[in-house]
Amino acid sequence: MLAACAQAPAATTNSPSGSASASPSAGTAGYRVLFTASTVSSSEIFLYDSASSAPQQLVSVGAGSAPDARFISAQKIAYVDSTNPTSARIMTMELSTRASTTELTASGNVAAFAYSHDGATLAYLLHGADGKASLHIRRGGQETTLNLNAIPGRGVGRDDELRLEFAPDDNYLLMVDTFVGNQGQAPETGQFLVLRAADNTVAFVPPAGVSANATMATWARHADRLYYRDQAGVRTWDAGTTTVGTLATALHWYDPAPSPDDAWLAFTEIDAQFVPRVRLYDLQHGQGIATVAAPRSHPIFITADTIWYLEEQACQSECLGGPSQPSGKVLAYSLKTKAESSLPFTDVRNLSQLAVFSR
Numbered sequence: 122m123l124a125a126c127a128q129a130p131a132a133t134t135n136s137p138s139g140s141a142s143a144s145p146s147a148g149t150a151g152y153r154v155l156f157t158a159s160t161v162s163s164s165e166i167f168l169y170d171s172a173s174s175a176p177q178q179l180v181s182v183g184a185g186s187a188p189d190a191r192f193i194s195a196q197k198i199a200y201v202d203s204t205n206p207t208s209a210r211i212m213t214m215e216l217s218t219r220a221s222t223t224e225l226t227a228s229g230n231v232a233a234f235a236y237s238h239d240g241a242t243l244a245y246l247l248h249g250a251d252g253k254a255s256l257h258i259r260r261g262g263q264e265t266t267l268n269l270n271a272i273p274g275r276g277v278g279r280d281d282e283l284r285l286e287f288a289p290d291d292n293y294l295l296m297v298d299t300f301v302g303n304q305g306q307a308p309e310t311g312q313f314l315v316l317r318a319a320d321n322t323v324a325f326v327p328p329a330g331v332s333a334n335a336t337m338a339t340w341a342r343h344a345d346r347l348y349y350r351d352q353a354g355v356r357t358w359d360a361g362t363t364t365v366g367t368l369a370t371a372l373h374w375y376d377p378a379p380s381p382d383d384a385w386l387a388f389t390e391i392d393a394q395f396v397p398r399v400r401l402y403d404l405q406h407g408q409g410i411a412t413v414a415a416p417r418s419h420p421i422f423i424t425a426d427t428i429w430y431l432e433e434q435a436c437q438s439e440c441l442g443g444p445s446q447p448s449g450k451v452l453a454y455s456l457k458t459k460a461e462s463s464l465p466f467t468d469v470r471n472l473s474q475l476a477v478f479s480r
Contacts, residue, residue: 152423155179155190155198155476158468166190166200168216169465179214180221191476193236199224201231211245225259232298235285235475242318244285244294256296256314258321265321269298270312279375279391282336286475288345292318293360295347299336313338315347315358325358328365332356339377339386339474348386350374369402369409378474380422385456387420387428395444399430401456412454413461416445419472426456429464431472447471 156167156176163183167176182188183204190200196217202210209231211224227247232254234245242260249255254269284297298312313335315325327335327349335356338349345360354370355377374388375397386402399417401410416433423429434448449468454461 153192153195154466155192156466156469157188157190157200164188164204166198179216179219180212189234191473193240197240199234199236201234203230207250211243227257233283233285235287235294237287237291237318238289239291242287242291244287244296246283246285246296246298254298254312258294258316258318267316267321279397280336282338284338284475286338286340287318288340288360289343290345293324293345294318295338295340297336297338297349299334313349315360324360327351327356331365337375337377339379342379342381342383344383348377348379350377369407372402372409376419378421378428380425382425384425385422387422387430389418389420397433397445399428399454412459417452418447420454421472421474423453428454428456429472430454431469 152170154169156169158165158167163181165178165182166180166188168179169176179198180188180190180200182202188200188202190198193199193213197213197215199211199213202212208226208228210226211231211234212221213224214221224243225245227245229247229249232246232248234243236243242258244256244258247255247257252271254271256267256269258265258267280299282297282299284295286295287293288295294316296312296314296316313327314323316322317324325347331353332349332351335349335351338347340347347358347360348368349356349358350373353367355368355372355374357366357368359366372390374390377386377388379386384404386404388400388402389397390400391397396416397418398414399412399420401412402408403410412428412430417430418433420428420430429451431447432450432452433445436444436446447470449470451464451466451469451472452461453464
């Protein structure tokens with residue numbers, strides 16, 4: 122299913138920042154990675170195939186923030202082009218032909234986007250220059266717009282999250298846009314929502330008081346179960362119910378990611394010295410488990426027993442979100458051997474499970 126792509130120009134190696142996403146194959150040995158890098162003059166998206174020897178350049182755009190890129194399917198990717206300061210484009214590319222298509226152009230900043238697993242629905246979160254935020258859902262040529270609370274400013278710390286994610290069966294859409302503390306006014310126009318995909322009505326809002334400032338959420342891989350963090354710990358919500366459960370009290374997690382078999386959750390936890398470390402939560406036995414002792418962050422599952430995460434290093438000068446920051450190095454950790462190994466990627470600053478293709 123994941124045949125090697127046609128040849129493209131070799132990757133550059135002098136990029137200071139970027140992100141990566143993986144597309145595991147049906148077998149356990151092969152995978153694909155989308156690597157996004159930014160230089161002073163341009164931003165590029167590269168494809169690394171485990172069967173090849175070097176990354177292949179897919180897209181080159183002008184200077185600006187690194188484009189958000191992910192897989193829609195094994196042979197199709199999507200990314201945001203934000204090189205125009207007043208508008209943004211969501212682009213798609215067929216990997217077999219390298220043909221690109223502009224899916225839409227929006228006035229403002231496309232802060233996040235997601236395609237349903239069947240590729241039929243596109244959702245995107247738009248932040249306007251006037252501070253207004255709106256959620257757009259497009260399917261079959263029809264577009265629905267939901268106006269959200271205005272955002273007076275974005276957060277800059279680790280607690281700030283932007284996420285759009287469809288449930289495994291595409292029946293629900295999760296939206297998290299948490300400048301923490303800005304979930305006021307009417308909950309249905311707040312910054313943490315679960316919508317029914319059939320009619321775009323609100324299916325779930327974290328209950329006030331119990332889940333004030335809910336954030337850091339993710340779906341299970343094979344069930345319409347939502348995990349999220351609030352001030353008390355990590356909560357669960359099952360679609361169709363009106364109550365929330367508690368997975369773990371006093372757990373203040375970041376970057377949660379479920380395993381393909383729904384046996385584990387990987388996450389980042391910040392210790393008392395503000396050092397991030399990657400941990401695992403065993404869903405069968407209800408307990409947390411350490412990985413390596415060294416500073417790590419942003420875990421994603423590649424297979425049921427392998428995660429990737431970022432190496433963290435102490436800041437040489439002031440940096441956002443704490444005394445450490447990603448070094449740019451990506452590492453793989455085996456749940457079986459409890460050992461880690463280096464991956465052939467550098468200058469990566471973020472890993473997102475939303476870009477992992479595992480179907």
